[in-house]
Amino acid sequence: MGFKDLREFIELMDYLGELRRIDEADWDLEIGAITEVASSSPRCPMLLFDKIKGHKPGFRVVTNLLHTERRLAIALGESPDLRGVQLVRKWKDGMVKLTGGPPPVQVKDGPIRENLITGDDVNILELPSPKWHELDGGKYFAGSVTIMRDPDEGWLNLGIYRLQVQDKSTLSLYIEPGKHGKLILQKYWGKGIHCPVAISLGHSPALFMASTLFVPGNTSEYNVAGLINGGPIEVLPGELTGLLVPATAEVVLEGEVPPPETESFEEGPFGEATGYYASGARAEPVVKIKSIMHRTDPIIHGAPPMRPLPGMAHFPVNFRCAGLWSDLEKCGIPGIVGVWQDGFGMMVISLKQKYAGHAKQAALIAAGSRSAYIIRWIVIVDEDIDPYNIMEVTWAIGTRCDPERDIEVIKEGYSGPIDPLLTPEQRIRNDVTTAKVLINACRPLYRREKFAPVVAVSPELRAKVIEKWGSLWE
Numbered sequence: 001m002g003f004k005d006l007r008e009f010i011e012l013m014d015y016l017g018e019l020r021r022i023d024e025a026d027w028d029l030e031i032g033a034i035t036e037v038a039s040s041s042p043r044c045p046m047l048l049f050d051k052i053k054g055h056k057p058g059f060r061v062v063t064n065l066l067h068t069e070r071r072l073a074i075a076l077g078e079s080p081d082l083r084g085v086q087l088v089r090k091w092k093d094g095m096v097k098l099t100g101g102p103p104p105v106q107v108k109d110g111p112i113r114e115n116l117i118t119g120d121d122v123n124i125l126e127l128p129s130p131k132w133h134e135l136d137g138g139k140y141f142a143g144s145v146t147i148m149r150d151p152d153e154g155w156l157n158l159g160i161y162r163l164q165v166q167d168k169s170t171l172s173l174y175i176e177p178g179k180h181g182k183l184i185l186q187k188y189w190g191k192g193i194h195c196p197v198a199i200s201l202g203h204s205p206a207l208f209m210a211s212t213l214f215v216p217g218n219t220s221e222y223n224v225a226g227l228i229n230g231g232p233i234e235v236l237p238g239e240l241t242g243l244l245v246p247a248t249a250e251v252v253l254e255g256e257v258p259p260p261e262t263e264s265f266e267e268g269p270f271g272e273a274t275g276y277y278a279s280g281a282r283a284e285p286v287v288k289i290k291s292i293m294h295r296t297d298p299i300i301h302g303a304p305p306m307r308p309l310p311g312m313a314h315f316p317v318n319f320r321c322a323g324l325w326s327d328l329e330k331c332g333i334p335g336i337v338g339v340w341q342d343g344f345g346m347m348v349i350s351l352k353q354k355y356a357g358h359a360k361q362a363a364l365i366a367a368g369s370r371s372a373y374i375i376r377w378i379v380i381v382d383e384d385i386d387p388y389n390i391m392e393v394t395w396a397i398g399t400r401c402d403p404e405r406d407i408e409v410i411k412e413g414y415s416g417p418i419d420p421l422l423t424p425e426q427r428i429r430n431d432v433t434t435a436k437v438l439i440n441a442c443r444p445l446y447r448r449e450k451f452a453p454v455v456a457v458s459p460e461l462r463a464k465v466i467e468k469w470g471s472l473w474e
Contacts, residue, residue, distance in 0.1 A: 002077055002229035005111070005248035006202050006299055009075065010062060013046050018071060020045045026053040027139070032132035035063040036306055044068050048299070052128045058297035061128050065143075065301060066205060072318060075205035077230060084388030085338035085350075091322035092339075094227065099219050101227030104235040110247025116239060117292040123168040124289055127201065127251060132304035133271035137281055139165040140270060143303035145211045146173075147198040147243050148184045150218075151191065156244060157184055158211045158221035163199065163287070164267050171199075171287040172267035173257060174279075176417055177430075180217060185257055185285065194256040196241040197287055201300045202250025207233065208301065214323055214370050240291040250298040255289040263288075274344045274374065275307025276420040308343045321347070323371030331365050333358075340387035346377040348387035353445050360408075363438040367410055374415050379439045384454070396441040406440040 003009040013019045020038070025031050031049055038045055049061045066072045073082045078090050117123075129139040141163045148157050159181040162174040175182040188195035200207070210225035222244070226232045235244040240254040260283070268281035324347060325339040335352035342348065349362055359380040366378045381387060381396045401407065413436035415422065421434050443451040457465070 002206050002231070003075070003204050004234075005204050005246075006062070006250055006301065009065075009205050010046070010048065010299070012074070013071065018046050018068075019048060021048050021050065023049075023051040024053065025049050027055070027128050027130045028053075029131055029134060031061060031063070031128075031130040031302070032304055035132075035302070035304065039064055039067055039306060046071065049128075055126070055128045059126070059128055060297070060299045061130065061302050062202075062299050063302040063304070065303065066209070069318075075209065076228065085340060085386065088318055088321045088325065088339060091318055092325045095213075095322055095326045097227055098213070098215060098224055101223035101225070102232040103220070104222040104226065104244060105232040106244065107234045107236055107247050110234060110236050111295045112236070112245065112247055112249045112252055112293050113239075114296050115292075115294045117294075118240070118290065122289055122292055124165060124171070124253065124292065125168050127292075127294075127298075128300060129165045130302060130304075132302070135277055136270050137164065137266070137268050140304070141165070141171070141199070141201055141300070141302075142305070143201075143208070143301035145200045145203055145207060146181060147200065147245060148181055148195060149243060150184050151187050153218060155218050156220040156222060157181055158207070158225075160208075160211050162267065162270055164265075164270070166265050166286065169255075169289045170265065171253075171289065172265040172284050173287050174267045174270075174284045177432075180215075188257075189259040192259075194258045196243060196256050197254070198238045198241055198243040198245045199253040199255075199287070200246055200249045200251070201253065202298060203246050203301065204229065204233075204248065207246060208303075209319070213319055238291075239293060245293075249293075249295075251292065251294040251300060253287075253289050254291045254293075255287050257285050257287050260285045271305055272418040273305040274418055274420055275305075276418075278420040278422065279417045320371045324349075324366055324369050327369040327371060328362060328365055333362050333365060335383070336362070337383045338387050341375070342390055342393070345375060346379060347372050347375045348379045348381060348393050350381050350383055350385055350387045351442075352383040353442055353448070356445055358445070359440045359442045360438070363440065367413060367436045367438060374419050375436070376434065377437050377439065379441055382442045385441075393441070397439060400443050401439055401441040408438045410436045410438065 044067050047063045051057045069083050070080045074080050129141050131139050145158050146161050157180045164172045185195050206225040206229035210221040222233050234247040236247045238245050238254045245252045263286050264283040265286050266281050267284035269277045321339040335354050337350040340348050363378045363380050385392045385396045412433040415432050415434045
């Protein structure tokens with residue numbers, strides 16, 4: 001069984017020396033800046049902020065929750081020593097069971113009911129919501145999970161969407177087109193009614209991870225979280241909406257989203273996952289908050305997007321890799337050895353070539369995978385190249401790829417609104433497409449055996465040397 005709540009995970013990380021406590025930081029840029037600087041350090045510690053400027057002591061924010069592979073592996077219930085492709089493989093192997101996870105279990109009571117605020121007393125400004133980046137348009141709950149129910153089919157959707165604080169009872173909500181949350185909103189609005197929502201601001205790692213995945217429609221992320229957690233998630237009905245919310249959540253906001261023509265607020269700009277401010281600011285729907293449930297001394301999860309940093313192995317990299325690997329196998333592509341994403345622009349696939357066209361076939365399927373959206377470069381390498389090792393990958397590109405023969409450009413590949421390459425003209429016509437580059441950095445199959453030998457110690461000699469001399473570098 002995994003972690004029952006956010007606190008249990010934080011306590012374990014504290015015991016393992018992964019946590020740093022910080023008092024009296026300012027919500028205005030300072031928490032965000034400390035988080036980014038810590039992320040760029042070799043250890044990339046988890047941070048727990050308390051006594052935040054302008055807020056009651058005990059109203060806390062935790063950041064860098066899963067920003068190392070060690071913490072991610074522990075959250076997944078795996079060995080803390082798993083890294084790179086092996087960690088992705090474990091996640092990928094679990095993804096085949098996504099639709100078979102245990103449904104949530106409804107309980108009579110839970111810690112989330114320790115405090116209830118309704119009516120005129122509702123004031124989300126009392127909850128710490130940092131301004132994370134200097135160019136952000138305001139304060140954001142970054143790391144929250146929004147819960148909605150499909151009005152036609154009844155299944156619960158959990159997603160991570162942008163929530164900007166506007167006033168004491170209003171959030172602006174941005175969801176990218178095509179996401180399940182957006183489709184559910186449109187269903188309610190099409191019926192002329194407001195969409196009920198519940199928003200969890202602090203939850204178990206399993207719930208957060210499940211909410212980031214590309215889960216098939218009609219499948220609740222609660223079931224996926226139960227699969228990750230090794231057992232069903234305990235839930236109870238929200239006081240206002242009746243939506244099932246995590247019984248051990250730290251804070252749950254409840255309210256409704258009226259149609260945008262009824263009420264909208266400007267949302268953005270916000271520092272995005274690509275490491276840029278690309279989508280700008282625009283009028284977006286709002287969430288009218290009508291009740292707040294929270295535990296005593298709540299902990300709000302903050303997961304602001306950042307550009308790639310040296311000390312940070314951010315979990316979305318892993319789940320996108322696992323999703324792409326799973327898609328390749330579903331399409332019958334054999335011989336996949338590993339998948340890894342570098343930054344927010346290059347996906348590398350290592351495979352053992354089995355037939356002519358094998359590498360290109362894998363590249364074409366990868367280019368169309370939802371897990372590779374906004375990915376510009378798809379690189380295929382041989383099985384002797386570790387996709388997790390960028391030096392090996394660039395070596396393969398530089399020595400095994402003939403630019404004239406082995407590089408192809410696919411026009412109008414699907415991207416997304418946060419893509420910094422989209423032109424103003426594209427945004428006006430809602431054209432979120434850019435080219436994708438396919439790079440075959442494998443040795444040519446027809447002369448693979450005659451290709452220049454690699455300068456490297458053989459596996460047999462390596463084993464003998466380690467056995468005899470390994471103590472020298474232990």
